[in-house]
Amino acid sequence: MINACDHCCTKINNLNVRFGDDVILDNVYLHVNCGEVLAVVGPNGAGKTTLLRTILGEIPYQGIIKFRISGHESVKPRIGYVPQRLQFDIGLPLSVADLVVSAISRHPVWLRVNKKLLEKAKDILSLFSVGHLLKRRIGDLSGGELQRVLLAIAMTPDPELLLLDEAGSGVDVKGLSLFYQIVNDLRNKHHIAVILVTHDITGISNYADRMILLNRSVIAEGQPKEVLSNEKLKKAFGPSLLDISCLSDAGLFKGGKNGHN
Amino acid sequence: MAIIELWHRLVGLFPFSWAHYGFMRNALLSTLLITPLFALLGTMVVSNRMVFFTDVLGHSALTGIAIGVLLGFHEPTLPMIGLAVILAVGITLLKNATKNSTDTVLGVFLAFVVALGIVILSRQGGFVRYTNYLIGDILSVSMQQIAWLFVIFIIVFVYWYFAGNALILTSINSSLAHSRKVKTLYIELSFSVLLALVVMVSIRLVGILIINSLLVLPAASSRNFAQNAYSYTVWAAVISIFSGIAGLIASYYWGTASGATIVLFAAGCYGISAIYGRCRRK
Numbered sequence: 001m002i003n004a005c006d007h008c009c010t011k012i013n014n015l016n017v018r019f020g021d022d023v024i025l026d027n028v029y030l031h032v033n034c035g036e037v038l039a040v041v042g043p044n045g046a047g048k049t050t051l052l053r054t055i056l057g058e059i060p061y062q063g064i065i066k067f068r069i070s071g072h073e074s075v076k077p078r079i080g081y082v083p084q085r086l087q088f089d090i091g092l093p094l095s096v097a098d099l100v101v102s103a104i105s106r107h108p109v110w111l112r113v114n115k116k117l118l119e120k121a122k123d124i125l126s127l128f129s130v131g132h133l134l135k136r137r138i139g140d141l142s143g144g145e146l147q148r149v150l151l152a153i154a155m156t157p158d159p160e161l162l163l164l165d166e167a168g169s170g171v172d173v174k175g176l177s178l179f180y181q182i183v184n185d186l187r188n189k190h191h192i193a194v195i196l197v198t199h200d201i202t203g204i205s206n207y208a209d210r211m212i213l214l215n216r217s218v219i220a221e222g223q224p225k226e227v228l229s230n231e232k233l234k235k236a237f238g239p240s241l242l243d244i245s246c247l248s249d250a251g252l253f254k255g256g257k258n259g260h261n
Numbered sequence: 262m263a264i265i266e267l268w269h270r271l272v273g274l275f276p277f278s279w280a281h282y283g284f285m286r287n288a289l290l291s292t293l294l295i296t297p298l299f300a301l302l303g304t305m306v307v308s309n310r311m312v313f314f315t316d317v318l319g320h321s322a323l324t325g326i327a328i329g330v331l332l333g334f335h336e337p338t339l340p341m342i343g344l345a346v347i348l349a350v351g352i353t354l355l356k357n358a359t360k361n362s363t364d365t366v367l368g369v370f371l372a373f374v375v376a377l378g379i380v381i382l383s384r385q386g387g388f389v390r391y392t393n394y395l396i397g398d399i400l401s402v403s404m405q406q407i408a409w410l411f412v413i414f415i416i417v418f419v420y421w422y423f424a425g426n427a428l429i430l431t432s433i434n435s436s437l438a439h440s441r442k443v444k445t446l447y448i449e450l451s452f453s454v455l456l457a458l459v460v461m462v463s464i465r466l467v468g469i470l471i472i473n474s475l476l477v478l479p480a481a482s483s484r485n486f487a488q489n490a491y492s493y494t495v496w497a498a499v500i501s502i503f504s505g506i507a508g509l510i511a512s513y514y515w516g517t518a519s520g521a522t523i524v525l526f527a528a529g530c531y532g533i534s535a536i537y538g539r540c541r542r543k
Contacts, residue, residue, distance in 0.1 A: 052436075053436055053439075056436060056439055056440055057439070058435075058436055058439045079440055080440065081436060081437060081439075081440035083434045083436050083437045085434075086433045086434050086437075087432075087433065087434060088308070088432075088433055089308075091484050091485075091538075092308060092484075093483070093484055093487035093488060093489060093490065093492065093493035094308075094429065094433075094489065094490055094493075095488060095489035095490070097489065098429070098489050098490040098491075099429075099433070101426075102425075102426035102429045102430055102490075103426075103430060103437075103441050105426075106423075106426065107426075108421070108422050108423075108425040108426055109425065109426060109429065109489075109490040109491065110301075110304075110421065110425045110490045110491060110493070110494040111422075111491065112491045113491065135488070135489070137488060137489070150437070153437075154440070163440075165436075
């Protein structure tokens with residue numbers, strides 16, 4: 001199942017994450033090449049966000065996470081990360097320019113942001129068609145706009161691995177397909193590896209090269225159509241597999257590692 | 262020292278009765294040092310929803326003083342700072358370990374530090390001696406305290422210059438901050454320790470009961486005016502400094518406690534800002 005890691009890839013083997021006695025990730029394996037979009041789907045609480053945060057280096061783990069960049073082993077590749085949601089009040093006085101500049105420069109944004117940095121922020125945002133939002137408060141943006149702003153930040157400077165968490169939450173259908181299209185273009189243009197966590201399994205299946213179904217461990221892996229038409233899953237969940245988040249409620253994913261066997 | 266002398270001469274030129282008193286000139290100088298500091302720290306306290314946390318820190322001064330008394334300290338500032346720093350680090354680590362709301366735990370801490378402090382200080386009816394700490398006394402500020410405030414003023418501004426962006430990113434999303442190479446735990450710890458330090462050094466001047474309002478009100482008012490991080494900071498500083506000066510001078514004429522009078526002015530500013538905020542949204 002795991003391909004050879006040649007020139008440029010991220011490879012995860014036997015990854016285990018525990019919080020106290022709780023097993024969050026159990027013997028997870030995953031492999032993604034540069035220029036490839038890997039969709040990670042699974043019920044709520046399956047450990048999808050934990051997987052991304054572990055790859056980011058934020059959470060202690062057991063197992064192997066290896067990065068190979070341009071043929072060389074790399075301990076710390078440049079990782080672009082788009083979080084699931086931001087924790088701020090609607091009234092937070094923080095402009096899009098503040099957010100971008102605080103992420104890409106050392107110039108303190110509580111002092112006035114100078115013109116040069118503003119121009120730079122605008123250029124970065126314009127690549128994602130959100131340059132006009134520069135002076136808006138982040139609380140005034142729609143879900144899709146905020147997501148593109150965060151993607152613009154994640155792509156600066158060019159990352160070697162792009163992690164997108166819950167790409168579908170808070171974004172309407174139109175915004176979401178636009179977002180997938182942008183991610184698709186980025187992958188083609190920059191030849192980066194993309195790991196994308198989503199609940200929108202039908203929408204993403206047109207864009208992802210591969211898909212893994214995660215519930216603490218990898219339950220199924222393959223091309224999106226293969227995963228979605230996996231006989232075992234189909235039998236268990238029926239044909240109306242529109243929102244995978246409902247599956248956890250049905251208690252059908254409780255198998256964990258057993259489900260994989 | 263030469264700077265302070267110059268300050269006294271300058272303020273002495275003002276044609277007001279209060280400007281002729283040395284204690285008022287010192288009080289004004291310390292107000293001008295404290296208020297921008299509180300405004301700056303307050304912006305992050307409000308954005309990070311740490312209002313309850315700073316309330317606990319402020320009230321922990323009671324236990325800090327009590328520990329100082331028990332250990333025979335003549336001047337309890339050191340034990341106060343020590344306890345507040347331990348609390349700040351402990352609560353921050355706890356918050357990171359659980360990722361749950363620390364509301365209840367903070368409530369328990371608050372009750373505990375207040376009760377313990379009062380029990381120790383009230384032995385044999387001696388609590389009256391410490392009421393100054395509750396309402397503060399900026400008029401009795403000493404040269405040594407002003408020097409301390411000056412040092413902390415510089416520390417906070419240097420810290421803010423270098424860590425400001427990291428603080429903003431961490432408050433918005435710690436994983437995002439982490440992906441931008443921010444050491445989020447160090448940032449959170451250093452900020453809460455700095456808060457503990459500033460609160461404890463100024464608590465004798467402002468008072469345990471109202472110190473939190475001085476942190477919260479300018480930033481909360483500023484949110485109703487500001488559109489970005491720069492204007493958030495500037496508005497908070499302007500409101501804080503204005504309330505500080507107006508409150509101090511008013512307290513001189515009214516014969517009231519300075520700290521509380523300053524807070525009343527800040528509360529007035531908040532009222533005006535809230536009305537402005539409502540009108541703007543309509």
